[in-house]
Structures are given as C-alpha cells and as structure tokens.
Amino acid sequence: MQGRPLPSRTASFRAESLGQRALHLVGNLGFALFVLGVLAFTIIAATYHPDDPLLHPSSKLTSFLTATSSATFRSDESVLRTGEDFLNASAASDDDPSPAIRLSDVSPTAAGDCDDKGGPIDCKDPEVYHVMMQASIETYRNNHFYRFGKPAPGAGDGRTCDMAWRFRPKDAKRAAFYKDYRRFDLARGPNCTYSVVKIGDYHTGVNARKKKNKLKGGPSSDTLSSSSADGLDPRNGEKPFVVPVVGEAVNDTLPVVESEGKFSAGKYLIYTGGGDRCKPMNHYLWSFLCALGEAQYLNRTLIMDLSICLNSMYTSTNQDEEGKDFRFYFDFEHLRDSASVLDERQFWKDWALWQKKDRLGLHLVENFKVTPMKLAEVKDALIMRKFGAVEPDNYWYRVCEGETESVIQRPWHLIWKSRRLMDIVSGIASRMNWDFDSVHVVRGEKARNTELWPNLARDTSPEALLSTLGEKIDDRRHLYIATNEPDTSFFDPLKDKYIVHFFDDFKDLWDENSEWYTETQRLNIGIPVEFDGYMRVEVDTEVFLRGKKQIETFNDLTSDCKDGINACRTDS
Numbered sequence: 001m002q003g004r005p006l007p008s009r010t011a012s013f014r015a016e017s018l019g020q021r022a023l024h025l026v027g028n029l030g031f032a033l034f035v036l037g038v039l040a041f042t043i044i045a046a047t048y049h050p051d052d053p054l055l056h057p058s059s060k061l062t063s064f065l066t067a068t069s070s071a072t073f074r075s076d077e078s079v080l081r082t083g084e085d086f087l088n089a090s091a092a093s094d095d096d097p098s099p100a101i102r103l104s105d106v107s108p109t110a111a112g113d114c115d116d117k118g119g120p121i122d123c124k125d126p127e128v129y130h131v132m133m134q135a136s137i138e139t140y141r142n143n144h145f146y147r148f149g150k151p152a153p154g155a156g157d158g159r160t161c162d163m164a165w166r167f168r169p170k171d172a173k174r175a176a177f178y179k180d181y182r183r184f185d186l187a188r189g190p191n192c193t194y195s196v197v198k199i200g201d202y203h204t205g206v207n208a209r210k211k212k213n214k215l216k217g218g219p220s221s222d223t224l225s226s227s228s229a230d231g232l233d234p235r236n237g238e239k240p241f242v243v244p245v246v247g248e249a250v251n252d253t254l255p256v257v258e259s260e261g262k263f264s265a266g267k268y269l270i271y272t273g274g275g276d277r278c279k280p281m282n283h284y285l286w287s288f289l290c291a292l293g294e295a296q297y298l299n300r301t302l303i304m305d306l307s308i309c310l311n312s313m314y315t316s317t318n319q320d321e322e323g324k325d326f327r328f329y330f331d332f333e334h335l336r337d338s339a340s341v342l343d344e345r346q347f348w349k350d351w352a353l354w355q356k357k358d359r360l361g362l363h364l365v366e367n368f369k370v371t372p373m374k375l376a377e378v379k380d381a382l383i384m385r386k387f388g389a390v391e392p393d394n395y396w397y398r399v400c401e402g403e404t405e406s407v408i409q410r411p412w413h414l415i416w417k418s419r420r421l422m423d424i425v426s427g428i429a430s431r432m433n434w435d436f437d438s439v440h441v442v443r444g445e446k447a448r449n450t451e452l453w454p455n456l457a458r459d460t461s462p463e464a465l466l467s468t469l470g471e472k473i474d475d476r477r478h479l480y481i482a483t484n485e486p487d488t489s490f491f492d493p494l495k496d497k498y499i500v501h502f503f504d505d506f507k508d509l510w511d512e513n514s515e516w517y518t519e520t521q522r523l524n525i526g527i528p529v530e531f532d533g534y535m536r537v538e539v540d541t542e543v544f545l546r547g548k549k550q551i552e553t554f555n556d557l558t559s560d561c562k563d564g565i566n567a568c569r570t571d572s
C-alpha cells in the first residue's frame with residue numbers, strides 16, 4: 001500500500017464533523033422532540049400529534065404511562081426510539097463530494113512479473129487487496145465504503161482471503177456505520193492478474209474479524225480501526241460524540257473499580273425498589289434515564305441493576321419474565337464508555353469491603369419530592385433513593401417531575417439499541433443488498449375486529465395489496481413484509497410480482513449457530529437466551545425502516561384508523 005494511502009483520514013474526519021453536526025442538531029431539537037421520539041413510537045405513527053400525551057408535562061405523562069388500557073401501549077407494533085435514531089444522517093449525506101472510497105482510489109496497478117504462478121495466493125499482496133476492494137465496490141453498489149481492512153488468509157486453501165470493511169448504505173437516514181467481513185474466492189490468471197470469483201455472504205470472512213485490543217485507549221488490533229485518528233472509536237480519547245458502528249465486536253463487560261482508594265473516593269447514587277419493574281420497556285427507560293440524569297447532575301456514579309424484568313407483552317409465556325440482561329436490548333458498551341455507571345452487585349461487594357473501614361456515609365431519601373437540587377450539597381459517598389409500594393408514587397421518573405423537569409435533562413444520547421440486534425438488522429438488509437422496499441401489514445386482532453377496523457382485513461388481503469403496491473413498487477423488487485400475520489403463506493400471491501421476504505426467513509441470524517446466540521449465551525453465564533418478542537419487534541421495525549420505499553398499513557394501505565373507527569388524528 002506504499003504511496004497509496006486509502007482515504008481513511010477523510011473518513012474519520014468526516015465522521016467527526018458528522019458527529020458535531022448531529023450534536024448541534026440534537027441540541028436544537030430539544031427535549032420535547034426527544035420525548036416525542038423516544039417513547040413508544042409505532043412505525044405507523046411516526047408523525048407529530050399535538051395531543052400526544054408524550055408532549056405534555058409529566059403530570060399528563062404519568063397518567064398516560066399508568067393507563068394500561070391506552071391503545072398506544074398495545075404492544076404488538078410499538079418499539080422504542082433511542083439516542084442513535086436522532087443522529088441525523090442527512091447531515092452526512094452526499095453534499096460532501098468525496099466522502100466514500102471510490103473505485104478510482106483502488107484500481108489495481110498493472111500486473112508485474114510473477115515468479116510464483118502455482119503457489120497459494122498471498123492475501124497480503126497489495127495487488128490482491130486492490131482487486132478485492134475493487135470487486136466490493138463494484139458488487140455492492142448500494143453501499144458507500146469508508147474503510148477496508150487488510151485481507152487475511154481465508155479458509156487456508158490458498159485461494160480465499162477474508163476482508164473487512166466499514167460502510168454505510170447509500171441513502172442512509174441514520175448516522176451509523178456498519179462493518180462487514182467476507183470471504184473472497186480468488187483466481188490468478190496466467191500473467192498473474194488476480195480476479196475475484198465469488199464474494200461470500202454477510203460476515204463470512206471471520207478471519208478478518210479481529211477482536212478489539214484489551215488495552216484501553218491503546219491502538220486497536222482491529223483491522224479497521226488501526227488509525228489513531230479514528231474518530232469513530234469511543235475508546236479513543238475524549239470524543240464528545242460518537243456514532244454506532246454496527247457489526248464491530250462488542251465489549252460490554254461490566255466495569256470494575258480498580259482499587260479501594262478509587263472506590264472510597266467515589267460518589268454514588270442508587271435507586272432501589274419501586275413500581276417500575278416489569279413495566280413496558282418505554283416506562284423502564286423513562287425511569288432509568290431519570291435516575292441517570294440525576295446521577296449526572298449530581299456528578300455521581302449511577303449504581304444500576306443490569307437485570308431487567310421483561311413485560312409479559314413481549315414474552316412467549318405471556319408472563320413477566322425476570323432475569324433479562326440490559327445488554328440484550330441496549331448498548332451497554334456505549335453507556336459504560338460515555339457515562340459513569342457500575343453494576344450493583346459489584347458495588348455492594350466493594351461497599352461491604354470498605355464502607356466501615358473508610359467510614360463511607362449513606363444518605364437515604366425516601367420521598368421522591370426531595371429534589372436533586374436539594375441533594376447537591378450531600379457529602380455522603382452514597383445517596384440511596386428508596387421507593388415504596390404504592391403506585392404511581394413509587395415510579396422512579398417521578399423524581400424528575402415538577403421543578404426538576406427544567407433542571408434535569410434525560411441523557412437519551414447515552415442509550416443506543418443493542419448492537420448485537422442491529423447486527424442482525426444489518427445482516428437482513430445485506431442479504432437484500434440494501435436495496436429493498438418494505439411494507440408493514442398489520443392484521444391479527446385488528447383485522448378480525450370489523451367493528452373498529454371495518455376495512456382493514458379487506459385492504460390488507462393479498463389482492464388488495466397487489467393492487468395498492470403495484471402502483472408504488474416496481475415488479476421484481478425485493479419486498480420486505482413486516483407483519484403480525486402468523487401464516488406468511490397468506491401473502492403467496494405477491495410472490496409472482498415481488499421477491500418477498502419475511503422476518504422468519506432470516507432465522508439463522510439468531511438461531512443456535514448464530515453469532516448472536518453465542519454471544520448472548522456467553523453474557524448469560526452459559527444459558528441460551530431466547531430471542532424474545534421485544535427483540536423481534538425491534539429488528540423487524542428497524543429492517544422495515546431501512547426499506548427504500550416504506551409502505552405503512554394505516555394511511556397507505558387502508559383509510560381505517562390505527563386506533564379504531566373515528567380515532568384518526570385529524571392533523572398530520
């Protein structure tokens with residue numbers, strides 16, 4: 001590669017300015033929009049509704065969150081928007097003329113002499129590298145490539161090499177990068193020109209997937225992150241703003257306190273008890289982020305319980321399920337690296353060891369009406385907020401109500417979706433070449449209830465779909481159908497016109513042989529993790545949102561209202 005550096009500096013630089021622009025934008029969006037966005041958005045209701053309780057002060061929000069009958073909380077299609085969804089990628093779109101690596105950057109040089117015509121192909125040969133980069137850019141025309149890692153030997157057969165790259169889909173609406181690594185079958189011509197015979201599937205180039213270096217802040221061994229000016233790696237320096245890199249190896253081990261000195265000099269905040277447990281995920285986050293916001297306001301480390309109880313609306317047993325891990329759903333690495341948090345089990349262990357000896361004080365607060373501002377002067381090592389048994393006064397988020405509301409901002413930017421789940425999304429989109437349209441078809445209970453949804457069943461029938469979609473989506477396109485219709489053969493008539501895909505077609509991305517399965521099992525002390533309803537809705541929705549054209553049930557397919565007859569919002 002001498003003399004032909006890849007434009008990785010450009011890529012890093014761009015990513016940084018993207019971050020800054022996004023930061024600026026997020027600042028401008030303000031709190032209200034965050035609330036609007038983050039809570040329980042359904043993919044079909046992503047429009048602004050002035051009467052949305054989420055836009056109102058917290059008294060209304062409280063009754064909203066506690067009204068279990070609220071239709072908006074019916075689970076089947078609701079999924080959370082999280083911090084990375086507000087990193088606006090349009091800031092990073094094609095107004096910059098040369099963001100991605102172009103074909104002309106990687107054209108192979110003319111073949112020179114070659115002495116070793118018969119031997120194994122040397123993956124380190126710059127010529128091979130160039131041919132592989134060229135083939136990737138030519139093959140995946142819907143991607144913009146930002147960095148290629150050096151190839152590594154593939155299957156060890158002398159004709160395959162593995163290579164990683166960082167990319168973004170061409171028309172990405174979100175500010176995220178994706179990493180892929182694939183296996184290339186190569187051939188060598190008589191005059192030593194190389195050619196790519198075949199590029200393997202998503203994530204097949206496992207030898208190019210290096211784990212991150214253990215040295216915190218040190219140079220990473222990742223083939224893609226070797227540049228010390230890497231603006232995308234949260235571990236590099238004190239970058240105020242980062243974007244997710246989906247597909248990058250995740251290291252979400254729990255933080256530890258290195259020494260007694262460090263522990264005893266720390267200041268901590270913990271919330272215990274309360275009625276938030278087993279509530280829907282949006283309630284959980286609303287409360288958790290209040291605690292995190294208070295901890296940040298007080299300059300204290302938040303002691304958190306990483307064990308989550310999953311609400312029955314997402315479980316296959318229809319019972320609330322304890323023992324889920326925060327890391328199944330959210331990006332703990334991002335949280336850990338950008339905020340000060342500790343797992344409570346670790347914390348109590350250390351506390352028991354050193355509390356007496358170092359005379360660490362505990363300040364107990366049992367009334368949520370004691371504001372964070374009143375706690376600013378507390379000198380004790382630990383502030384413990386204890387919540388009682390009576391709902392809704394025992395919800396954590398009540399701490400952030402009233403006058404506190406204007407003081408404490410929930411740090412949404414610290415919460416990203418699990419990158420392991422997003423990697424599944426990337427895998428599904430990659431199998432459709434990032435070039436697909438999507439349709440969300442709500443049927444199920446609603447289609448059966450003709451009183452509230454008189455036309456839904458008919459409007460989502462295969463015949464109606466064929467005619468509605470026919471006007472909007474070209475023949476032979478890849479069509480991703482996100483649906484709650486259990487019997488997907490129902491949509492068979494669409495197969496004559498489109499290349500149809502369903503969520504379950506991609507099961508291998510989370511089944512026993514998948515990376516997701518192995519990694520979550522490891523997190524879960526060896527016990528296999530069920531791919532639950534929340535994960536399912538999250539992945540399904542995120543894939544839907546990556547379609548080039550997105551057709552939604554309500555408005556696009558039917559004039560029935562999402563919440564039943566006469567419940568249509570008049571604004572939009």
Ligand SMILES: *[C@@H]1O[C@H](CO)[C@@H](O)[C@H](O)[C@H]1NC(C)=O
Pocket residue numbers: 085086088089090091
């Ligand atoms: C992102 O930017 C585009 C154009 O600047 C704008 O239309 C869109 O609403 C923005 N999205 C968000 C989530 O702010």
Ligand SMILES: *[C@@H]1O[C@H](CO)[C@@H](O)[C@H](O)[C@H]1NC(C)=O
Pocket residue numbers: 110111189190191192193
């Ligand atoms: C090498 O051989 C291939 C066909 O095997 C031919 O297309 C190509 O032009 C040759 N390249 C050079 C530099 O001779």
Ligand SMILES: *[C@@H]1O[C@H](CO)[C@@H](O)[C@H](O)[C@H]1NC(C)=O
Pocket residue numbers: 212213214215216251252253
């Ligand atoms: C994961 O990250 C933690 C904290 O940054 C670090 O101490 C640990 O060595 C890392 N583990 C690996 C395998 O990189």
Ligand SMILES: *[C@@H]1O[C@H](CO)[C@@H](O)[C@H](O)[C@H]1NC(C)=O
Pocket residue numbers: 297298299376
């Ligand atoms: C937290 O730290 C910041 C910066 O050091 C300081 O300005 C602020 O007053 C501190 N807040 C409290 C509650 O101690």
